[in-house]
Amino acid sequence: MSKTVITPPGRWDLPSVKELWEAREVLVSFGRRDVLLRYRQTVIGIAWVILQPLASAGIFAIVFGQVADLPSNGVPYFIFAFAGQLAWNVFSGVASRSSSSLVANQSLVSKVFFPRMLVPLSTILAVLVDYAVAFGLFVVLLFVYGINPGWPILLVPFWTLLAVLLGAAIGVASSAVMVKYRDVGYALPWVIQILMYATPVAYSLEAVPANLLWIFNINPLTWLLEGFRWSLLGQAAPEAWQVVALVVVSGLAFTGGALIFQKLERGFADVI
Amino acid sequence: MADPAVAVKGLSKSYRIAKSGFRPTTAAEAVINRVKHPLHKPEYEDFEALKDVDFEVPWGEALGIIGRNGAGKSTLLKLLTRITAPSTGRIELGGRVGSLLEVGTGFHPELTGRENVYLNGTLLGMRRKEIQRRFDEIVDFSGVEKFLETPVKRYSSGMYVRLAFAVAAHLETEILAIDEVLAVGDAEFQAKSLAKMRDVARDGRTVLYVSHQAQTVSALCTRAIYLDQGKLTYAGNVEDALAEYRNSFTSFHVAQQDASRRAGTGELRFTEAAIAEETMEPTEDKVIEFAVNANPDLVGSYFVSCHINDMNGNIVVQCDSRLVGLWLDPTVPQRGALTIKDLWLKPGKYTYDLYVCKTGILDAWEGAGAFEILPNPPYPEVTSDEALTHGMVLADFQYERW
Numbered sequence: 262m263s264k265t266v267i268t269p270p271g272r273w274d275l276p277s278v279k280e281l282w283e284a285r286e287v288l289v290s291f292g293r294r295d296v297l298l299r300y301r302q303t304v305i306g307i308a309w310v311i312l313q314p315l316a317s318a319g320i321f322a323i324v325f326g327q328v329a330d331l332p333s334n335g336v337p338y339f340i341f342a343f344a345g346q347l348a349w350n351v352f353s354g355v356a357s358r359s360s361s362s363l364v365a366n367q368s369l370v371s372k373v374f375f376p377r378m379l380v381p382l383s384t385i386l387a388v389l390v391d392y393a394v395a396f397g398l399f400v401v402l403l404f405v406y407g408i409n410p411g412w413p414i415l416l417v418p419f420w421t422l423l424a425v426l427l428g429a430a431i432g433v434a435s436s437a438v439m440v441k442y443r444d445v446g447y448a449l450p451w452v453i454q455i456l457m458y459a460t461p462v463a464y465s466l467e468a469v470p471a472n473l474l475w476i477f478n479i480n481p482l483t484w485l486l487e488g489f490r491w492s493l494l495g496q497a498a499p500e501a502w503q504v505v506a507l508v509v510v511s512g513l514a515f516t517g518g519a520l521i522f523q524k525l526e527r528g529f530a531d532v533i
Numbered sequence: 534m535a536d537p538a539v540a541v542k543g544l545s546k547s548y549r550i551a552k553s554g555f556r557p558t559t560a561a562e563a564v565i566n567r568v569k570h571p572l573h574k575p576e577y578e579d580f581e582a583l584k585d586v587d588f589e590v591p592w593g594e595a596l597g598i599i600g601r602n603g604a605g606k607s608t609l610l611k612l613l614t615r616i617t618a619p620s621t622g623r624i625e626l627g628g629r630v631g632s633l634l635e636v637g638t639g640f641h642p643e644l645t646g647r648e649n650v651y652l653n654g655t656l657l658g659m660r661r662k663e664i665q666r667r668f669d670e671i672v673d674f675s676g677v678e679k680f681l682e683t684p685v686k687r688y689s690s691g692m693y694v695r696l697a698f699a700v701a702a703h704l705e706t707e708i709l710a711i712d713e714v715l716a717v718g719d720a721e722f723q724a725k726s727l728a729k730m731r732d733v734a735r736d737g738r739t740v741l742y743v744s745h746q747a748q749t750v751s752a753l754c755t756r757a758i759y760l761d762q763g764k765l766t767y768a769g770n771v772e773d774a775l776a777e778y779r780n781s782f783t784s785f786h787v788a789q790q791d792a793s794r795r796a797g798t799g800e801l802r803f804t805e806a807a808i809a810e811e812t813m814e815p816t817e818d819k820v821i822e823f824a825v826n827a828n829p830d831l832v833g834s835y836f837v838s839c840h841i842n843d844m845n846g847n848i849v850v851q852c853d854s855r856l857v858g859l860w861l862d863p864t865v866p867q868r869g870a871l872t873i874k875d876l877w878l879k880p881g882k883y884t885y886d887l888y889v890c891k892t893g894i895l896d897a898w899e900g901a902g903a904f905e906i907l908p909n910p911p912y913p914e915v916t917s918d919e920a921l922t923h924g925m926v927l928a929d930f931q932y933e934r935w
Contacts, residue, residue: 264536267615267624290655298643369639373632373656374615444561527618 270527276519280376288379290384297386310394314350318343321463331468334496340399340406341494346436347395347461348489351424352482356389359432360449363529364439370529377526378519381436385425394422399493410495420488423511427485430514437525461486481510536627538708538739539590539613544622545826546583546608576658582608584763585622590756591669592627595730595740597754597771598916599778601785602796602899604760606743613741628707631658642686646677646696649685653700667703674725675699702729709733710741727752748847751775782884797896799836800829801863801889806901808885809870813904815927816911817875821902823868823887831863835895838888839871839925843881849925850876863891877927880908 300306318339325331328336333341357364359381363370396417403410431449439445460482461469469477477483484507487499499507590596600606601614611617611882613624614632639656640649650671654664664671672678675696685809711730730753734740744750750757750771759767761784763835767777788794792802802825809820821839838853852871854860861867869933884903904928910921921927 264628265626267612267619267626269621272619286655286661290652294641294644294648294652297648298641301643340805369656371616373639374630375656375658442563 275516276376276378276523281378284360284375284379286377288383289386291379291383293474295384295387307394310391311398314343314346314395314398318346329464331464334465334467334490334494336408336494336496339407339464340402342463342474342491343402344493345397345486347392347399347493348420348424348486349457349460349462350395351388351392351421352485353457354391355385355425355428356431356435357450357453358384358388359429360435360439361446362432363436364443364446367440376530378433378522381433381522382429384432385429388428389421389425408494410493413462413492413495413498416488416492420485420492423488423507424485426515426528427481427513430511430518432518433515434518434521437522437529440525440529454481481507495531512528534734536625537589538592538594538627539588539596539741540625541586541588541613541632542623542625544583544586544609544612544624545581545620546605546612546617547620549579549580581763583612583760586760586763586765586767588768590739590741592739593734593737595734595742595754597750597757597774597856598741598743598760599750599774600755600760600777601781603762606760608763609760610710610712610741610743618695626715629658630708630710631701631704631706632710640685640693640697643684645684646681646688650696650700654704657701657704658706659704663705667705671699671703672738674702698726702726702733706738708739708741710743712743721722748845775845779882782844782882782900782903786884786903787833789900791896792896792898795898797894797898799896800831800891801832801895802826803887803889803896803898803901804866806885806898808902808904811904813906814909814911815877815906816929819876819878819904820870821873821885821887822868822870824868825889825896827862827864827866829864830874831891833863833891834860834865835889835891836860837869837871838890840886840888841873841876841878842884842885842886843925847925849878849883875929877911877929878906879921879925879927880910881904882906 300309303309305312321342322337322339325342326333331338362380362384363377370377370380435445435449457463459477460480461477466474466477466483466487484499484503487497488504488507490496491498552777586605586609598606598609602761608715609616610632612619614630616632639653641652644652650668651661651664655661657822672681672780675692675698676790677692677696680688680692685696688696709730724740726747730742734755740753742750742754756769757767757771758765759774759777759781767774792799795802803823804826805822805824807822809822810817813819819841823837836850836854836859840851841849843849847855850873852873854871859869861869882905884900886897886899887901888894888898
């Protein structure tokens with residue numbers, strides 16, 4: 262029989278991987294609950310998952326492709342914007358959903374024990390379900406437009422993982438801060454929107470003036486988006502250093518987010 | 534299993550309470566406050582909810598944790614179930630702890646009964662396979678099989694509680710922690726639950742039970758600890774712990790006279806409370822006089838309530854002034870009296886609690902006073918004591934022969 266010892270927490274603890282693993286079923290339960298609930302009282306249900314990216318890709322195609330007449334690396338603007346949306350939604354979906362998750366589940370946090378980090382992490386599952394549906398739609402679009410991205414498409418899971426890590430880094434840390442300061446709930450969507458315009462999601466790097474390019478090139482999300490577009494649309498591959506740096510940044514960011522979370526965690530039940 | 538199920542050593546938990554009364558709730562406020570008073574260090578007062586508690590619970594014991602309000606019972610259970618972390622000390626647990634701090638934790642109103650059983654079960658520490666195996670048992674126990682596919686928001690509150698408790702009762706964790714859940718549900722269901730809890734202890738598992746309902750503690754527990762203002766002052770058999778609880782009234786009563794130590798928002802406070810007579814015959818009218826201060830800032834009227842408790846902390850009656858249409862104006866000081874007629878109390882000692890309420894509780898004066906009912910049964914005949922031992926109160930009754 263396993264023996265558990267509880268002692269006062271240290272200053273900077275990393276979450277116990279063993280404990281997280283033992284409670285994996287809680288993660289699945291939460292994820293299942295989120296997915297079940299999301300479309301239960303809707304009329305068209307899961308069709309929302311398809312409609313949303315289609316509509317926003319359509320608007321981007323009109324505003325950036327037609328009105329502003331920006332280049333799109335030689336593919337139709339619609340699918341170009343759709344691919345960007347697909348990637349961006351993983352990152353922003355994980356970040357925004359997980360950030361509000363702890364406050365939304367505060368009654369649980371103050372009443373039962375489970376590794377708290379599972380609450381923000383479980384939102385990833387629901388985001389991935391949406392992503393899978395949208396990805397299926399994307400594959401259909403690839404056939405419709407007759408685009409063959411080639412073997413790099415096999416790397417999609419790799420980019421997805423990095424997008425999840427970056428999103429979770431922000432989400433996990435801000436969910437913990439939001440327990441005490443609800444401001445985060447107002448600031449984060451706005452920050453994410455600014456980030457979206459600062460990142461080539463709806464436009465391509467081609468359209469960026471050369472003197473501003475360096476700003477875009479130091480943004481890890483640019484590297485991520487370039488990676489995605491390479492895999493999804495067969496466009497130019499990101500530079501090797503960017504890929505390496507992206508892996509390092511995602512890993513560090515996630516660890517940092519987890520540390521912040523863990524540091525604030527011990528106060529949750531007392532503050533909420 | 535030589536090791537005890539639970540071993541607690543030197544356990545303390547302190548909360549920091551900001552002294553200045555200013556507590557930033559938004560980051561902006563925190564920053565502004567910092568800029569305004571760059572050198573001002575926030576002053577904190579340490580409030581020790583638990584002080585240096587040591588005890589052990591062997592396997593198969595049902596341990597009752599008793600104490601007055603604010604004695605640290607719930608804090609102790611929160612530490613044992615890991616909801617909050619200790620400040621110092623060490624807890625060793627010999628197995629998984631299933632906790633049940635409030636029934637229905639994690640129930641989601643939109644999910645069906647079946648989905649909630651799984652969600653709640655995993656949250657409480659069960660494996661999915663365990664739930665699958667015991668699913669029929671759980672549903673049987675709860676008696677809501679017809680409504681398994683209905684969202685629980687459409688359940689009656691009784692069904693809701695029953696299903697929630699059924700899940701918890703089938704937890705297979707080695708240690709089970711419970712906080713006053715038995716107070717809910719109808720009598721039949723309560724009896725069922727008590728039996729279930731006893732089974733759990735008989736299986737060699739361990740139950741930790743927090744309550745101020747003395748009856749359930751003595752019905753369920755094999756041992757008890759008594760907490761007084763965060764300190765463990767007694768550990769041993771249930772009867773003696775309950776005696777300790779009864780004896781603690783005087784000190785509790787003195788402490789509660791200081792209004793700042795009472796629960797409630799404090800917007801209004803009782804200034805006086807007194808019982809007209811401190812010793813009474815069982816059938817006499819009970820008259821409790823009270824006075825409440827004024828608060829010109831409050832809008833709308835308020836009401837008061839009174840509980841009469843027996844010495845084991847069981848509430849005998851509740852007298853809510855709303856029921857008789859008494860509402861008071863908070864802008865002027867108020868005086869009044871509560872008269873309870875036709876309540877025949879059994880001989881013994883009683884205490885009363887007074888409450889000022891509006892939308893929430895403004896003042897909760899527990900242990901506001903005590904009185905004694907003289908051992909003079911109000912019946913025409915004198916007979917052996919067993920004719921009077923059962924029941925909570927006495928009644929004006931008669932038999933007729935047809």
